[in-house]
Amino acid sequence: MELISPTSPEELAAVLAQASAAARPVVPLGAGIHQHLVAPPPPDALRLGTTALDRVLEHVPADLTLTVQAGARLGQVQVVLAGHGQWLPWDPPGGAAATIGGLLACGLAGPLRQAYGTPRDWVLGARIALADGTLVKSGGKVVKNVAGYDLHKLHIGAYGTLGVIVEVTFKLAPQPAAWRTLLAESADLAGALEMAARLAAPPLAPASVVVCGGGTHYRVAVRFSGVPAAVARQGQYAAGLGATALADAAAAALWQSLSDFGTPPDARPLVRLGIAPQQRDAYRTAIDALGAHDGVYQPTIGAARMLCADLAGLAAARAIVEPLGGAVVVEHGAGDAPRWGAARDSARLMHALRQRLDPAGVLNPGRAFVD
């Protein structure tokens, strides 16, 4: 497949304009780390790479804002920010090497979302190349702004089907002064989930709570961030609940592995589940139905990512989760199984939107939930 890596947003937009005119499918491509999250591209597609658009355009430490080109790798951006004691509190899978545009397009977030939310909460604005080659911006560079529609939100989790992100402005956070990670163990999932709930309940306010493992060995990892005194106090409280503190280096390696779970994928199907966090029973029974070998679970968020032996339990899990407004998505290894699950009742609106923004249907056609 042909690969073009434009060196300017204008050049990228021009490629899109031509593709639209010729009705040629385009696959927007960052570092290529998450291409497995959508269906394989059409054979005649043009791959449009963003990795040559990798500059930090503007970092104003005193404003806590950053404007960066979409092909910049999140890991590299974090290094730049760390030099100023700042960060993006965002730890998606493959975050070290993946591009910011690709991560946003896939709507990925990691364990930090427990306390820090998802990129939706941190993106202030964006510049987008539309399928017809128009370059447009939405939002701005200030944290408060209600002028016009927040169009940039549409591109987060759109898998590139509404346009190609070329620039993003983020709100930043100062790095927390202190961190502490603790671990607990459990022989079964139910016990581990219960422990996770206790570690997330007041007076504790963790940055992340994750259950991982499978079979008869599960671990519960919790971390606290913030003012040293408050972090120490929470650490002590969590220890009182039966968790054991972990040394800093081991903790960093652990969280990295939890963020990156399933990335890159192996031969087994990788399945993602999302359900309202209050649906605790449905969460567990759906996980049981899928028969996961191994997984990373965020019960307090209602999220899970699992490696399964096969997809025999997929329909059963969906039957539990979908009526409650949740979804089970096969991130990788779907084979002939339906990847996205039942359409939402807003599907008609999503089609209309795609139709308006990419009338020629050239952006990732047939790859995502929308067509």
Place this chain on the structure above:
Amino acid sequence: MEQRIVDAFRRALGAPCVITDPMQLRTYECDGLTNFRVVPALVVIPESAAAVQAAVRICHDERLPFVARGAGTGLSGGALPVAEGVVISLTRLNRILEVDLDNECIIVEPGVINAHVTRHVSDAGYFYAPDPSSQSVCTIGGNIAENAGGAHCLKYGFTVTHVLALDVVLPDGSMVRLGGRAPDRPGYDLAGVFVGSEGTLGIVTRACLRLVKRPATIQTLLAAFHSTDDAGAAVGAIIAAGVLPAAIEIMDRLSIVAAEAAVHAGYPDCGALLLVELDGPASEVDALMARVNALCSACGAWEQRLAASDAERAVVWRGRKAAFAAMGRISPNYIVQDGVIPRTALAAVLREIHELGERAGLRVANVFHAGDGNLHPLVLYDRKVPGQEHAAEALSGEILRICIRAGGSITGEHGVGMEKRAFMAEMFAEPDLDTMQRVRCAFDPQRLANPDKVFPRPRLCGEKTGPYVPHPLEVAGVAEFF
């Protein structure tokens, strides 16, 4: 309006829910921005989501434009009617449908008053975080349409952060659920784009909102500085130190003088006042407040007063909340502006505004949400002096241009509505606006939902901002600006 259509509304909603009396129609002719007035052809006040849907269906079938209306406190003309159209008032959809404290959420109808949400859950130790100063009267539906903010949104986020799911009647009369509590669901973030769309994409009939646990401790600091530059530097230092206050506000000399004249808050006689509110666990607040004290001193604060009790805090906030209304003490007329700049541009922008004022022979008072750079400059003038009103309007518009040039926005919380449509073309390029229109067309191909708002139309350029007329609620002391 044709009798046939009126009858159709009466049949669908019940006669008492349909208003045709000209006198009654006039009470809907404007919102909080009173210099734009249009009497609608019809007003309907549905009592259920199904009735809203029925009303929108009739509008759709008859190609009638409609405008949703909450409490009508909007300050940009968002709820301004269309002369040949229908106003759909949501005030009777005012039920709290479900409270789920375990999961920190509440489901409400759009006509529920903002403050009632908090009141409903405060005994249980929760609150609804977005706190526009009109919160005792404005509705959740209006807040969602405007993505309303308040002083405490610096820490807690604006309305969009607190909306979990929405039921929306689309302009073709179909009902759709946007968003949801489940994470990672495949689909476009339609709820994210709906919030802040100013009634142009459909009508909210039900909202699931996030509730927040009330902080254990709240402390408010009042710090006196020689100048707004110094106070602004302190804001920068506090944020850079990683302290995230619940609120952080600045008042300049003119607004302090006005506030003192109006409510005698006992503020120090100074060039600028900084108000910093911290909340959270007691030990954390104590530690951070010590830090804030030190940073303020380093930036030239020559007096600092800490208010810890509710009564003390109320005194500190009184002058701040009264600042807008207090302008009446020092000027016969004034225009309230709402713009945003990057925090670091504060000193330069204030200087520029000051210079513009000098050149125009007008005074400008400044009160602002300093943490997020949201300015509320008040342009003071006297309508009786020939030419001053015009000069004040020009100056007020020029201030928005300064905000745009500084990399900011033409509105931080009041919305574009009718008032700032022309400025949209200065903040955004033509293709940006066209793209927004494409999105609007996906929701509303017939352009029936609040059709004249948000987007500039060249033939209507040069709209006037007009003088600030105190909102009746403000006059009655029910709501204050801030």
